Amino acid sequence: MTEKLYYQDVCQKEFTARGLYQKQDEAGNWFVVLSETTFYPTGGGQPHDTGTLNGELVTNVEEADGEIRHYVEKKLDQIEEIKGIIDWDRRFEHMQQHTGQHILTAAFVELFGFETVSFHLGQDTATIDITTNALTEDILQKVEQRANEIILENRPIETKWVTKEEALQYNLRKKLSVTENIRLVIIPDYDYNGCGGTHPTTTGQVSVLKILDWEKQKDKTRVQFICGNRVLKHLHFKHTTTTELSRLLSVPEGELPTATHKLLEANKVLGKTIDGLREELLQYEANELIAAASVLDGEKMVTKIFQNRTIQELQKLARLLTNQVEKINVFFITENGEQLQFVCLRDKEASINMKVVVQQILPLVEGKGGGNETAAQGGGKAIISGEELLKQIKNFVGE
Structure with a gap:
């Protein structure tokens, strides 16, 4: 009861006490039990105090088995006389x-x-x-x-x-x-x-x-x-933040909500414009690829190696081709750093089984992937070049 009375009802930054003993817990952490203490142990929703005992940092304080344990960074040299200092700001x-x-x-x-x-x-x-x-x-x-x-x-x-x-x-x-x-x-x-x-x-x-x-x-x-x-x-944080925003947007603090709303609306419009331009660029790119397509057994073949393109973007580009041209087979590869990814797609009138193609090339890059007869994709390690992978695809389909 002495300890409880002391740490709860005495508010002081420093105190002296006698150490009853120090020992290690099961994890090897040293703790000290004192005759009295002003250190508060974790409890009741309130975190523990920190500070020092004889100059050694107190990292945790908890009540266990009816005693208050002061965990220290390392074992104290002596515990006969302990000087404790509370981190009073905390x-x-x-x-x-x-x-x-x-x-x-x-x-x-x-x-x-x-x-x-x-x-x-x-x-x-x-x-x-x-x-x-x-x-x-x-x-x-x-x-x-x-x-x-x-x-x-x-x-x-x-x-x-x-x-x-x-x-x-x-x-x-x-x-x-x-x-x-x-x-x-x-x-x-x-x-x-x-x-x-x-x-x-x-x-x-x-x-x-x-x-x-x-x-x-x-x-x-x-x-x-x-x-x-x-x-x-x-x-202070809010003031610093609003002051900087006010400077960046060139408006008084009181007008920040209105200015931010206008900026967001402008970004939405700009985003839609960018999306539209991307669609136009993809369509232009698709038209060029169709014009350069080769023919194998009466079916068009489109192959290309890209740099740092997402597989989602390549899928979208491939669909533009298959939606516009009958009997077309598309094989796209993108080199993304240490990875190779690929998309294989055909329209419903073409004959190449894309699932089989992907199954054949995945071992070449130690990769993973899947799909069906008309659309398959995958990726793996860049242990061979995109050119070599495309060559293997062409050899397999007989181009």
Whole structure:
């Protein structure tokens, strides 16, 4: 119980303690157990503290088998006297987010009766899951405003260790998960909650709370938010981003949505124009290939080797040929770096079995592929040149 009282109710950056022992876990990681500690172990949705013990970095803190384990990068030289230093910036940021969660959760309950069923404090944002899937922007705005009112009132935040019977005297926000060693975190006349996390002494230290986003999840809704210093970081990022966009688009920040919409519409038009030009180029290319086609046993033969063309584009080009000319066989190869890919296509009046052709040439490139009698494709390693592969195809079909 000494450790719990110490890390939860004492907020200080440095402390001294006696090491009880240090040992390795099953994975070979060293950890130290102390007589007392201000390091917070992972739990209740809040991440662990980091810092140092006798100058060695503390990488993880967790509670296991009734003890608090401080994982260090390497074994300590001695544990008789330990000096611990908390990474206070990380701790205070976690305190801001955790207390912000209490305030936000209580606001949802107070205004709309929506309860929180889970809390997660991430590296950049925090989330709560609430018992509704009918949130609106108006609801979120009212809840956010109420939460910030409580923060600005700078109400005291109290902690109390109570018995189960004593806890029942308070208007608790949710049912207790433990029956002994009960710790209450209290914002008078606003929120009473059983909690083992770390908190500042006043709501004003949370500074500000901002809801960022929300998404439905079956019968619940996940709400994403930030508090305190994270709001400043977020604002700095947004300001830097909008300033750069404003410069690039040559419009004031307030006109960015309109300018962006116009740009997107222009891009759609340009995209359609480009697609149309590509279709025209493919058709022009198809006409040239038809004009240069050879003839074998009364059927036209079109063969060509390309560089860095997608197999999808070659399939489209081949279809242009077979849709325009009867009794035509098309064999396309593209050299794409260390790969060779090929498309074999004919119209329904031609006679070459394209599936058989592909089966014959796949071993030459250690490749994979498939298809049917009229259309087949594949690809493999460029262990031979495109010219050599095309020569093998011609030999097989008898050209």
